[in-house]
Amino acid sequence: MEQRLLAQGTGTNNTINVYPDRVEIRTGWDNENANSLGLKQIANVSIRGLVNCTLTIEVNDGRRLNVERMALPDARQVKAAIEAQKQKAGLYE
């Protein structure tokens, strides 16, 4: 399942990796626990804050996943990568 990593960032106690077909939010000693989301599941991605940014991923089932205290450049890169992939796959109307 390993694919090219498009963007990644670190928040408090978790990391976020963006692949061409999915997004993984990872936790654990060696980043071994992964919560994987397919691009189709993601409804929206937003960023709050300037210094300690919170990246919020809204999932179709109503969940909101937050990656907190990210650096702004990392958060922007992750958001842009997710949106670009969804655009490319025609998942935005």
Add this chain to the structure above:
Amino acid sequence: MRRFLLLVMTALLMIAALPAAAFAQETPVVQGTETLADVALAVDTMWVIVAALLVLFMQAGFAMLEVGFSRMKNVGSVVAKILAMMGIGIVVFWAVGFAFTFGAGNAIIGTQGFFLSGDEATYAGLSWTAVPVSAKFLFQVAFALVSLAIVWGTMLERTKFAVYCIFAVVFAGLIYPIVGHWIWGGGWLSEFGMQDFAGSTVVHLSGAMAALAGTLLLGPRIGKYDDAGNPQTIPGHNMPLAVLGVIILWVGWWGFNPGSTMAAVGQSIGDIALTTNLAAGAGVLGAMIMSYLVKRNIDVGMAGNGAIAALVAITAACAFVAPWAAIVIGFIAGVIMYTVLLLVDKIGVDDPLGAIAAHGMGGIWGTLSTGLFATPELVEATGFGQPGLLYGGGFGQLGVQALGIVACGGFVFVTSYAVFAVLKATIGLRVKPEHELDGLDISEHGVYGYSEQLIATDYQNGSGSSMPIPEGRTTQGTAS
């Protein structure tokens, strides 16, 4: 045989005495105050240079301490960072930092003598010692480098190299000099009579506050906290190296505290060395006892941090307190350090080295302890401030010490937080998670700190990796 040896020894002694005898015939016997003053100045200068050397050597102590407390994959980045910081720090402090700290100016900052262009009168903050300006600079720049080294101990294993470099310029060029000027350079805190003999506040608390600001914005290392938020121990890879670092720092403190007299002749450098070492010993004991009481074992790393906390604490007080008080100060510093370290871990601040506890709390306790334990005789001898509370000096000196802690600690924290915040919002503070997991040696510097061992485990050697072993290389290293 014995007679022969006696003859040889006598001959050798005569040969050794000949040049001195000839020199004595040509040179007049030293007389007059001018020549004696020259000799005294030479001795003082030599002492300051030797002390500067000892303080500069503390960088090796920080390097070993940080390497010991890091994981193998990050040791190369630690030493690269130390070297870079020494380079940046010494040039920036020469260009502007020394002038901001000790140059004549106002109560807030020095404004004269940039690029070390001034004379003795320009650096009014150091006019109390007669050694040459170059010696003064070498001693003081070593202090600035120590403060800078403290900042990075908490930010190990995840910080971008560029962040180190940019912050080093601001810290060595502006933040540290402003605090130094307030207390040592004739600024407003020195006018209040604040006692900080060798820099518990100026050097150590400043470094720790900047470290705290950086660490809060940086966040913990990957894996430091589990999903429930409980802190996990990430052990360093080499305790002997960490302890070697502590011992090098301890030796370096012989220059740090006694050297702060910036003169040898007529100074109590022996007494200051005594209080320094007694405190360090008591700090080890305090931390060890705490470790046993809390965990039922003797934590070597914590014992080392106990020594450092005690050395930090006695730095302000070393010239003002009696030996018994040094032991009390050191012991309490060890206890406080251990307690604060546990607290810092619990509130989500990942400090791999314990620098916030050792240098921050050690600095605060040390600065306050001077207001408690300073003896009237030593205060009179040094000519700074008032005796401590326990010697009938009242709360006046203690209040000044507390004011200094709040002002300096607050200033450094706020300015450092602002600088780190700008860096986080623009270039980011952390390396990518992938690089953090792989180790900074490879991602930031392109080499392993321990090449042979890590290359051997990277390739097929029973570890489960499917990577082939390159031609000419064995699992034990490179084939000859």
